[in-house]
Amino acid sequence: MIDLVALLLDNTLSLIIVTPLMGAFVTELVARINKKWVFPLALISILVSSSFAFLLASQVYSGGVVSRAIESDNPAKLTVSLPSGSLLPIRIILEADGMSVLMAIIVAIMSLVVIIYSRKFIRKKLTLFYPLFLIMVSGTYGMMLTGDLFNLFVFIEIVSISGAGLITALDRKRAPDSAFKFLVMSTIGALIILTGIGLLYGQYDSLNIAFLAKSIHWTFLDKVAFALMLAGLAMKAGSVPMHMWVPDAYGDSPAPVSAFFVVGSQASLYALFRICFSLFGLSLNYVTAGWILIILGVLSMFVGVTMALPQKDIKRLMAFHAVSQTGYMLLGVGVGLTVLGTPAFAAFGFKAMEGGIFHVINHALYKGLLFLTAGAIFYATGTRKLNDIRGLAHYMPWTTVFFMVGAFSIAGLPPFNGFASKILIYESVYAFNPVLSAIAMLVSILTLASFIKVFYSAFLGPKPSKKPKRIPHSMLLAMLLLTLLILFFGLFPELIINNLIKPAVMALVNVSAYVGVFSGV
Amino acid sequence: MFEGILWDPIFFLWLLSLIAVLVYLFGRLWNNSYNKGEQVEPFLSGNEEQESNYPHASDMYWGFTEALKDYYVSMKEMHSNVVNDYVYWFVVVLALTMLVVVVS
Numbered sequence: 001m002i003d004l005v006a007l008l009l010d011n012t013l014s015l016i017i018v019t020p021l022m023g024a025f026v027t028e029l030v031a032r033i034n035k036k037w038v039f040p041l042a043l044i045s046i047l048v049s050s051s052f053a054f055l056l057a058s059q060v061y062s063g064g065v066v067s068r069a070i071e072s073d074n075p076a077k078l079t080v081s082l083p084s085g086s087l088l089p090i091r092i093i094l095e096a097d098g099m100s101v102l103m104a105i106i107v108a109i110m111s112l113v114v115i116i117y118s119r120k121f122i123r124k125k126l127t128l129f130y131p132l133f134l135i136m137v138s139g140t141y142g143m144m145l146t147g148d149l150f151n152l153f154v155f156i157e158i159v160s161i162s163g164a165g166l167i168t169a170l171d172r173k174r175a176p177d178s179a180f181k182f183l184v185m186s187t188i189g190a191l192i193i194l195t196g197i198g199l200l201y202g203q204y205d206s207l208n209i210a211f212l213a214k215s216i217h218w219t220f221l222d223k224v225a226f227a228l229m230l231a232g233l234a235m236k237a238g239s240v241p242m243h244m245w246v247p248d249a250y251g252d253s254p255a256p257v258s259a260f261f262v263v264g265s266q267a268s269l270y271a272l273f274r275i276c277f278s279l280f281g282l283s284l285n286y287v288t289a290g291w292i293l294i295i296l297g298v299l300s301m302f303v304g305v306t307m308a309l310p311q312k313d314i315k316r317l318m319a320f321h322a323v324s325q326t327g328y329m330l331l332g333v334g335v336g337l338t339v340l341g342t343p344a345f346a347a348f349g350f351k352a353m354e355g356g357i358f359h360v361i362n363h364a365l366y367k368g369l370l371f372l373t374a375g376a377i378f379y380a381t382g383t384r385k386l387n388d389i390r391g392l393a394h395y396m397p398w399t400t401v402f403f404m405v406g407a408f409s410i411a412g413l414p415p416f417n418g419f420a421s422k423i424l425i426y427e428s429v430y431a432f433n434p435v436l437s438a439i440a441m442l443v444s445i446l447t448l449a450s451f452i453k454v455f456y457s458a459f460l461g462p463k464p465s466k467k468p469k470r471i472p473h474s475m476l477l478a479m480l481l482l483t484l485l486i487l488f489f490g491l492f493p494e495l496i497i498n499n500l501i502k503p504a505v506m507a508l509v510n511v512s513a514y515v516g517v518f519s520g521v
Numbered sequence: 522m523f524e525g526i527l528w529d530p531i532f533f534l535w536l537l538s539l540i541a542v543l544v545y546l547f548g549r550l551w552n553n554s555y556n557k558g559e560q561v562e563p564f565l566s567g568n569e570e571q572e573s574n575y576p577h578a579s580d581m582y583w584g585f586t587e588a589l590k591d592y593y594v595s596m597k598e599m600h601s602n603v604v605n606d607y608v609y610w611f612v613v614v615l616a617l618t619m620l621v622v623v624v625s
Contacts, residue, residue: 181604188608192615220623227619231611241610244600288625292618307596310586312579386578415530449582457578465572491530 012056013068013094016104017141019049020111024134031127039119042130046115046137053108053141060101061503065517067095067147093208095147095518098503102357103144103270105500106364109485110263111137114256117372117478121256121379122170129169129254136162136260143267147518149197149207149279152271153190156236159264160186167253178248185245189232196228209279210518213511218283226284229275230292236268239330240299243323247307250319251384255375258315259368262322266360269326273333273508281511290338297330298439305446314374314384314454318367321410321450324443325363331440332356332425335432340509348431353505354497355424361500362417362489366409369482373403376475377458380468386454390461395468400459402479407455409486411448417486420493 008015023045030037059066071091096104115133122129139158146152160183167179200222201207204215216222235242246265250258276289304324311317336353339345374384376399381389393400409416412423422444430437489496507514586593599606 181607184604185607185611188611223623224619227615227622230622231615231618234614235611241599242607242614244602244607244610247600248602285622285625288621292621303596306589306592307600309582310579310593390572390575415533420530453578453581457576457581461575462572491534493530 009055009059011068012052012059013066013096013145014070016049016052016056017094017138017145019052019138020045020134020141021138023049024131024138027134028127028131035126038126038130042134043115043119045134046111049137049141050108050112053104056096057101057105060096060098061499065095065097067093067518069093092151093147093518094145096145097514097517098507099270099273099357099505100144100507102361102500102504103267104141106266106361107137107140107144107263110260110364110368113368113372113478113481114260116481117259117375117475118256119474120472121375121475122254125169129166132162132165132169133257133260136166136264140264140267144270147209149200149209149212151207153194153197156186156190156193156268156271159267160190163249163257163261163264166257167249169257170254171252175252178245178252182245182249185235185242189235192228193232196225196232199225199228208518209274210515213279213282213515216280216283218280222280222283226275226280226289230272230289233268233272233275234296234330236265237272237330238265238300238323238326239296240303240323240327243300243304246323247316247319250322250371251313251316255315255371255378258319258374259371262367262371263364265322265326266364269329269360276333276337277508277511278514281509282515286337286340290334290336290340293330293334293337294436297327297332297334298436299327300324300330301327301443302439305443305450308450309446309453312386314377314386314458315371317386317450317454318370318374321370321447322363322367324447325359325367325410327443328359328422328425328440329356329363331429331436332359332421335429335436336505336509339432344432345509348428350505350509351424352428352432353509354501355421355428357504357508358424358493358497358501359418359421361496362409362421362486365482365486365489366406366416366418369402369479369486370406370410372475372479372482373399373406376402376471376479379475380471381466386457389458389464391459391464392468393459394463396459396471398476399471399479402483403455403459405483405486407448407451409490411451412444413448415490417489417493420490420496 023042027038027041027045030041056066069091118129118133136159139155139162142155143152143159146155164179164183164186167182168175197207200212200216203219203221204212206212206215231242238246250261253261276284276293280289301324304320304322304327308317308320308324311320332352333356336345336349336356339349342349376396377389377392378384380392380396380399383389405416409418412418422440426437426440429440599610
């Protein structure tokens with residue numbers, strides 16, 4: 001028994017990824033016998049992987065970084081001879097520090113909430129939806145826990161392909177077109193990233209991020225590789241002007257998938273931050289890279305919110321807001337990167353990064369909640385068109401409250417969690433450049449205006465003549481869980497910042513420590 | 522950043538609760554003659570409120586979008602729904618990023 005516990009503790013990193021992956025295949029097989037077992041099996045897979053994620057978090061927060069190399073019993077037998085004469089062991093390297101574990105917590109929470117919500121929402125194509133969802137969860141965990149660039153590419157592809165399948169899970173009219181666009185953009189983005197990885201591998205004979213970080217000399221090819229990876233990952237994160245796939249993919253996929261897509265995009269954002277800090281952090285021109293992130297961030301914030309305002313489809317509107325909110329994260333982290341290594345970093349750069357990273361987890365919670373409320377509206381009324389719905393508050397009081405919490409939070413109103421991260425971004429970015437801070441505040445005002453429109457048209461007004469369908473308890477429970485987390489994060493921001501956000505920012509900015517710890521794996 | 526009482530969310534919560542209680546108590550002072558009925562109904566231009574009278578979502582912020590018409594026309598052209606254009610913008614950003622990174 002003790003051996004089993006020790007074995008589980010030793011292999012937490014791999015089990016987080018393997019559990020949902022195995023769950024996907026088992027679910028598909030079991031579905032051939034009895035479809036009633038599909039949901040319980042999927043739920044168990046998510047419960048187990050989420051438990052492992054929280055276990056990993058406790059390991060990292062109590063004992064520092066965790067790493068694991070999956071390789072043959074006799075590594076000497078499984079090597080490739082390189083032209084340089086050195087032997088490269090074939091293995092998979094997984095690693096977790098404060099940043100990756102924060103992202104794993106986000107996946108754990110959101111996958112759990114989404115699967116609870118899906119129980120009643122997904123009533124057909126169960127054998128398509130649940131295995132694909134589990135594969136996507138596995139790929140997302142993989143992106144956050146890998147220490148190897150090629151595996152990062154593989155996990156990006158897993159998330160993209162499963163995501164495209166999930167978009168079309170329920171809708172066969174508009175969704176296939178959106179899935180096709182998503183797949184085209186994802187494939188092109190992934191190939192561009194792979195080209196960048198190839199340029200590094202060709203020069204340094206390694207794919208280990210930490211090993212590469214200390215080897216990179218910032219040659220011409222390194223610069224090209226950095227630009228390729230940055231553009232590819234920024235596109236995958238939904239940054240303007242490469243965001244056009246976002247309203248299609250988020251808008252036409254089933255609501256629980258849209259909620260998890262937010263996490264998928266954040267996985268790309270995480271990879272982008274890893275590339276900027278952990279991979280190129282010892283050699284990069286911080287000012288150039290930081291300003292690229294800032295410009296992409298400001299464009300995303302402004303274009304995203306202004307495009308959201310005239311939307312008539314509730315999910316497309318929310319998708320444009322997802323683009324806009326990504327801008328805040330890019331702005332916060334971009335400002336931190338620009339002043340990294342200067343006295344200004346201690347003055348406001350660290351706070352800016354805290355704000356940006358805190359906004360990642362806050363955004364996952366409130367945007368996830370908003371997509372789930374949009375799904376509840378669709379479930380109850382059968383439409384996503386704002387012009388066709390009104391007066392829902394008469395019949396859906398709980399959904400109305402959940403929507404208000406999500407809307408207040410995304411608009412950055414106190415005391416919700418969006419306020420906590422946005423105030424950090426406003427104050428620190430103001431010290432860097434007041435104009436950028438003013439734009440960020442203006443975007444928040446427009447965000448509030450946009451959600452007032454949704455609230456007024458969908459929830460207020462006279463009682464609708466056609467009574468909407470009753471929302472199942474499982475869907476309400478999922479929304480309630482996110483609402484409670486939003487309130488908790490908003491009421492106790494210092495607790496979250498000190499215990500989750502600070503270690504994440506430290507893991508990103510302390511590049512020498514990252515290289516020192518992980519290059520020896 | 523959250524050390525000061527100004528940004529303390531718990532303080533906000535207490536303050537809002539206190540205001541809510543005061544408003545409730547203040548309201549109770551004069552509402553003995555309050556007649557629940559048409560006083561709580563929304564008033565829309567003297568007509569009885571009906572589902573068909575209720576403004577649509579697309580009617581909202583008409584002035585805002587009209588004032589920024591040129592911006593929205595160009596934005597709609599940019600969001601063409603054609604995947605070739607999506608790739609075009611990606612290539613533009615990739616080229617610009619590469620140029621800036623290599624030159625710097």
